[in-house]
Amino acid sequence: MSDLATSTTTQTDGTLAHVAYVLRSNPVTLLAFAMFAVLLVAAILGPALVPYDPMASNAALALQPPSLDHWFGTDNLGRDVFSRVIVATRLDLAISVAAVALSFLIGSVLGSIAGYWGGWIDTVLNRLFDTIMAFPLFVLAMGIVAALGNTIENIVYATAVINIPFYARLVRAEVNIRRDAGFAQAAKLAGNSDIRVLALHIFPNALPPMMVQVSLNLGWAILNAAGLSFIGLGVRPPTAEWGILVAEGANFIVSGEWWLAIFPGLALMFAVFTFNLLGDGLRDIVDPRQRS
Amino acid sequence: MSLLSIKDLKVSFKTRRGDVEAVRGVSLDVAKGDVLGIVGESGSGKSVTSYALMRLLESNGRITGGALSYGGIDLRTVRESAMRDLRGREFSMIFQNPRSALNPIRKVGHQVEDVLRRHSRATRSTARREAIRALEAVRIRDAEARYNAYPFELSGGMCQRIVIALALACDPKLLIADEPTTGLDITTQKTVMDLIADLIAERGMSAIVITHDLGLAAQYCDRIAVMKDGEVVEEGSAERLFSAPRNAYTRKLVDATPRAGASVRSLLPAELRTPAPVLEPTRAPLLEVRDLVKTYQGKSGPVHAVKGISFSVGKGQSVGLVGESGCGKSTTSSILVRLADPTSGEILFNGKDLAKTPARDFARDPRRPKIQMVFQDATDSFNPRHTARQSIGEPLARLTGLPAGQRRDRIGELADLVGLPRPLLDRFPHQLSGGQKARVGIARAIAVDPEFLILDEPTAALDVSIQAIVLNLLVDLRAKLGMSYLFVSHDLHVVRLLCDHVIVMRDGEIVEEGPADQVMETPAHPYTQELLAAAPAPPVLAEPASSAAE
Numbered sequence: 143m144s145d146l147a148t149s150t151t152t153q154t155d156g157t158l159a160h161v162a163y164v165l166r167s168n169p170v171t172l173l174a175f176a177m178f179a180v181l182l183v184a185a186i187l188g189p190a191l192v193p194y195d196p197m198a199s200n201a202a203l204a205l206q207p208p209s210l211d212h213w214f215g216t217d218n219l220g221r222d223v224f225s226r227v228i229v230a231t232r233l234d235l236a237i238s239v240a241a242v243a244l245s246f247l248i249g250s251v252l253g254s255i256a257g258y259w260g261g262w263i264d265t266v267l268n269r270l271f272d273t274i275m276a277f278p279l280f281v282l283a284m285g286i287v288a289a290l291g292n293t294i295e296n297i298v299y300a301t302a303v304i305n306i307p308f309y310a311r312l313v314r315a316e317v318n319i320r321r322d323a324g325f326a327q328a329a330k331l332a333g334n335s336d337i338r339v340l341a342l343h344i345f346p347n348a349l350p351p352m353m354v355q356v357s358l359n360l361g362w363a364i365l366n367a368a369g370l371s372f373i374g375l376g377v378r379p380p381t382a383e384w385g386i387l388v389a390e391g392a393n394f395i396v397s398g399e400w401w402l403a404i405f406p407g408l409a410l411m412f413a414v415f416t417f418n419l420l421g422d423g424l425r426d427i428v429d430p431r432q433r434s
Numbered sequence: 435m436s437l438l439s440i441k442d443l444k445v446s447f448k449t450r451r452g453d454v455e456a457v458r459g460v461s462l463d464v465a466k467g468d469v470l471g472i473v474g475e476s477g478s479g480k481s482v483t484s485y486a487l488m489r490l491l492e493s494n495g496r497i498t499g500g501a502l503s504y505g506g507i508d509l510r511t512v513r514e515s516a517m518r519d520l521r522g523r524e525f526s527m528i529f530q531n532p533r534s535a536l537n538p539i540r541k542v543g544h545q546v547e548d549v550l551r552r553h554s555r556a557t558r559s560t561a562r563r564e565a566i567r568a569l570e571a572v573r574i575r576d577a578e579a580r581y582n583a584y585p586f587e588l589s590g591g592m593c594q595r596i597v598i599a600l601a602l603a604c605d606p607k608l609l610i611a612d613e614p615t616t617g618l619d620i621t622t623q624k625t626v627m628d629l630i631a632d633l634i635a636e637r638g639m640s641a642i643v644i645t646h647d648l649g650l651a652a653q654y655c656d657r658i659a660v661m662k663d664g665e666v667v668e669e670g671s672a673e674r675l676f677s678a679p680r681n682a683y684t685r686k687l688v689d690a691t692p693r694a695g696a697s698v699r700s701l702l703p704a705e706l707r708t709p710a711p712v713l714e715p716t717r718a719p720l721l722e723v724r725d726l727v728k729t730y731q732g733k734s735g736p737v738h739a740v741k742g743i744s745f746s747v748g749k750g751q752s753v754g755l756v757g758e759s760g761c762g763k764s765t766t767s768s769i770l771v772r773l774a775d776p777t778s779g780e781i782l783f784n785g786k787d788l789a790k791t792p793a794r795d796f797a798r799d800p801r802r803p804k805i806q807m808v809f810q811d812a813t814d815s816f817n818p819r820h821t822a823r824q825s826i827g828e829p830l831a832r833l834t835g836l837p838a839g840q841r842r843d844r845i846g847e848l849a850d851l852v853g854l855p856r857p858l859l860d861r862f863p864h865q866l867s868g869g870q871k872a873r874v875g876i877a878r879a880i881a882v883d884p885e886f887l888i889l890d891e892p893t894a895a896l897d898v899s900i901q902a903i904v905l906n907l908l909v910d911l912r913a914k915l916g917m918s919y920l921f922v923s924h925d926l927h928v929v930r931l932l933c934d935h936v937i938v939m940r941d942g943e944i945v946e947e948g949p950a951d952q953v954m955e956t957p958a959h960p961y962t963q964e965l966l967a968a969a970p971a972p973p974v975l976a977e978p979a980s981s982a983a984e
Contacts, residue, residue: 324815327773328878331806332829335797346819430819430862 164426171423177416184231194222196229196382205399215401217390223401226382227409233383234413237294237376238363241301242356248302249309250345250352256310257317258340264314271307279304279366280373287375297376301366305359312355316348350429357421361414368410384410436463437505437640438487438525438608444499445479445486445664456482458664459500464608469634469641471655471672473648473687475897476868479664480644481530484610488527489517504608523553525608526601528630530616532593536585542596543569543581546603553604565603572599573629591622595629602633609634609641615650619758620924624968627654646897648691649970652676660684690902692927694954694971698909701902701931710906711913714750719782720918721770721886722746726779728765728942739765741942742779747886752912752919754929754950756965757939766939767888767922771807772796783886803833803882810891812871816863822874823859826881833882848877851914852907869900873907880911889921893928905931926965930954938962 165172184191194212200220208215214223256267283300290296320326321344329343330336368385371377379386384406391402445457457479464470474480485491487502487509502509504524512520521527529535537545546565550556556564562581569577572595585593594614601609611630615623631654634641645651651658652672659669660683668681679685690701699707728740740762747753757763768774770781772793781788783801791799806829809815816825823845830841849856852873863871872892879887889908893901909932912919923929929936929950936953938946938961946959957963 324809324811325817327768328807328809328815328825329817329828330773330797331771331802332878333797333802333832334828336794343817347817431864 161427164423168423168426170419171426174416174419174423177412178420181231181235181413181416184228185235186232188228188231192222192225192228194225196221196225197380205394207399208401214405215399217402218394223387223405226387227384227406230382230384230387230406231409231413233294233377233381234364234367234410237298237301237367238360241298241363241367242305242359244298244302245305245359246309246352246356249306250313250348252306253310253313254317254340254345257314258321258336258344260318260321267310268314271310274303275307277304280370280375283370283375292375292378294376297367297370300370301363304366305363308355308359309352312351313345313348316351317344320344320347350425353424353428354421357417357424360420361417364410364413364417436465437468438462438464439503440483440487440500441502442500443483443486443497443502445482445491446496446498447492448494448496455498456495456664457486460661460664460666461500462659462666462669464640464642466607466640467638468657469631469643469655471651471658472642472644472661473646473651473658474661475646475687475899477663478661480661481612482664483661484527484612484642484644488521488525488610489514490527519553522549522601522606523604524606525610526604526606528594528597528601528609528611528614530613532590532597533585535597536593538585541582541584542588543583545596546599549600549603555604568599568603569596571602572596572633574599589622590618591626594618594622594626598626598630598633602637605637607639609639610644611641612644613646614643615645621758621964621968623650623970630654647970648675648687648898649693653970660687686899690898692898692901692925692931694927696931698905698931702906710909716749716751718749719746720749720751720784721920722780722782723766723770724780724782726766726769726781727777728762728769728774729777738942740769740776743939743942743944745937745944745947747918747920749885750912750916750918751935752921752933754933754936755920755922755939756924756926756929756936758924758965760941761939762942763922763939764890767807767890767920770920771805771888772799772802803829804885805888806879806882806884806886807888807890808875808879808892810894812868812875812895813863815875816871818863821860821862822854822866825863825874826859826878829878829882844881845877848881851880851911852877868896869903872896872900872904876904876907876911880915880917883915884917886918886920889919891923894923901928908932925969926954926962927969938965 165175198221200216203212203216203220204218206212206216212222212224214227217223217226252267256264279300282304283297286296286300317340326339326344329339334343367376368383368388371383371385372389377383377386379390387406388403388410391399391404391406394402440460440462443457443460444455446453446455460479460483462470472480472483482491482495486497489509491497497510504520507520509517536542543562543565546568547556547561550564550568551561566577566581569580574580574592574595580588585596588596614630615626618626627650633639643651643655652675655672657669658672658675659666660675660681661667662683668675668679668684675684676688679688686703689703692701697710699710723746724744725742726740726744727742730737730739743766745753755763755766765774769776772788772791775793776789779789783805788801796802820828826845826848827841830836830844836844845859846856849859854870854873854877858866858870866874875892892908893904896904905928908919911917919932921929921932926936933950936948936950937944938953938959940961946953946957946962953962954966957966
């Protein structure tokens with residue numbers, strides 16, 4: 143009762159200050175956000191920043207090793223590898239973000255329903271998730287592509303479907319332990335219907351662990367997208383995409399032109415590493431208990 | 435010569451905000467055969483003191499000064515391997531939560547064996563027999579069968595007996611009991627404490643009983659040390675502390691302990707004892723419960739949680755619902771507040787049956803604001819993502835349709851009404867103390883002007899001095915706002931302070947009902963008598979100061 147000192151900042155100020163606090167207190171998080179910023183700049187401004195047209199071939203300069211003119215060298219058609227790697231960022235991020243957003247959305251809804259109402263819905267949904275989890279991504283993707291055509295959207299759908307169970311199970315567990323919590327009952331006493339209690343009171347409390355999942359998942363999704371295009375599903379040449387760049391470069395590793403595969407591979411690693419690091423920081427930001 | 439002597443003990447913890455001194459120069463002596471009670475409220479350093487002498491401090495804690503000696507051994511310098519031999523054999527501990535003190539996936543008999551064999555009290559061949567003997571020593575009936583039980587198969591009281599058996603298995607000379615009855619029912623508390631007292635006397639052990647309950651300590655300890663903020667503020671015999679406390683804090687603690695004959699105002703420090711407002715309950719019934727039945731479908735057949743109870747609550751009346759865990763009082767309250775549906779029965783509220791609207795649809799019922807509830811666990815009952823302001827504002831926004839500006843004013847008024855400083859409104863639950871959370875919970879419940887308020891053990895998790903303040907707040911609010919209360923509690927002494935009428939429940943049935951004074955003074959049912967007898971009775975004291983204030 144004695145401690146009356148307090149902040150009177152408004153909600154928005156509080157959030158910004160809190161983000162700043164999280165970044166300051168953890169250097170790893172700061173590094174992760176800086177790396178994420180690099181990725182974002184490459185994705186948004188990439189095509190405007192690169193020194194060469196990523197699609198322009200120049201037979202005279204084919205298979206040049208890295209130099210001051212061409213930092214990452216050139217490929218078998220004389221295209222600048224650096225430009226292609228940077229430009230590819232946008233497509234790879236778009237595919238993975240779209241896939242993760244989709245599975246986050248569907249997984250949250252299904253998981254919330256299963257966790258809150260339980261009963262036979264829960265049982266049915268859980269068996270469904272088990273089935274999906276037993277499905278290899280590549281087999282599913284091939285099936286979808288065979289049935290619906292080889293487009294980028296279909297690759298996004300395949301990746302999204304595969305990831306749904308991870309979100310759904312996490313949300314289900316988080317919702318389930320809070321279903322009968324005092325604050326959920328209090329929300330009902332305050333005149334909230336079941337759906338409002340679930341959506342506005344219980345679900346937001348599942349966000350902190352979800353953020354870790356989202357960020358790890360973004361990394362996997364990028365790897366998956368690259369893997370699918372590596373085997374020729376989804377994105378097709380000559381579009382610049384990390385998986386394709388690695389696939390094309392793989393043909394030349396034996397003959398000594400290592401830069402074709404190494405640099406897109408490193409870009410891929412950089413992106414996955416960034417998202418893996420980002421998770422804990424994102425969780426701290428959405429968790430109000432970290433504020434003090 | 436004393437068995438244990440603590441001299442000027444200092445313990446500090448490293449935290450994010452620098453070092454925190456939890457124990458600041460405590461000196462205590464325990465002689466052979468002596469039972470010392472350490473009493474204090476949360477954060478007083480009473481548990482830390484005992485953990486320090488067992489050398490079981492958390493990794494960020496450190497003994498920074500003082501001397502600890504046990505029978506001539508310096509406990510501060512003795513090597514960890516020697517310490518491990520001492521723990522259990524020379525002194526041992528009964529922990530606060532019996533369930534978490536036992537390994538959930540190991541048979542209790544094996545856990546007792548582990549201790550015996552660690553201290554070479556038994557060999558592989560004799561372990562089983564010795565373990566059963568240890569279980570029998572704590573009066574466990576049918577110890578052979580219990581030997582094979584897992585902790586989850588046993589009741590809370592039985593688990594605590596196992597923990598006691600573990601602590602006493604190797605005949606220690608000093609027993610430390612850290613809040614040994616927290617979370618146990620009041621009759622179980624009495625059996626457990628009586629058992630501990632018997633065993634101490636039987637074996638001539640010394641003991642330290644750590645508790646927040648002054649009454650409990652007074653009943654079972656020879657001497658009591660009162661701790662506050664890491665220091666012993668007063669030490670003496672129980673009678674002396676109750677009759678003539680020398681320290682102001684002891685006085686406050688003695689006053690705040692609910693006891694027979696006290697009024698709700700007399701719990702407060704003398705300077706705050708304004709005359710209590712009186713609200714004459716009217717005869718007109720507000721809520722009438724008729725033949726309420728609730729049956730669950732359990733794994734082994736139906737469970738009858740509530741077996742056809744009937745009672746009524748008048749306008750402006752305060753009714754206490756008392757019983758131990760599993761008696762159906764929580765089920766009843768969640769049905770009345772319309773969070774659950776009864777199997778059958780009527781709940782007439784102002785003459786209309788509430789049970790006709792299923793709990794699922796009651797959120798949109800026009801009578802929703804009229805019936806509200808204050809929850810037991812203040813931490814669990816707040817959305818961790820919402821500030822106090824948002825929590826109090828939620829029912830206003832959903833049920834009254836007040837525009838945002840007026841809502842803000844109303845939240846401010848409510849904060850003033852429950853005595854919550856307005857700046858605290860923008861804090862998250864984890865940034866508030868227990869007492870502050872209790873106030874926010876009450877403000878939220880009365881925000882929409884309910885006629886009927888269910889109080890589900892609102893002070894169970896609070897320190898006695900905070901409990902005194904919250905109980906008085908509830909008395910004032912009822913008089914000011916003319917609400918009716920249903921006060922659900924396990925503690926008859928607390929109920930009597932607040933209620934005109936008392937209902938005693940057991941196994942889903944009402945066993946006794948009547949005016950509070952009548953039930954307390956001349957209980958008719960044996961179960962009520964048992965409940966009253968089980969409550970720790972502090973020595974009766976003359977209260978010159980309080981009787982003048984009433």
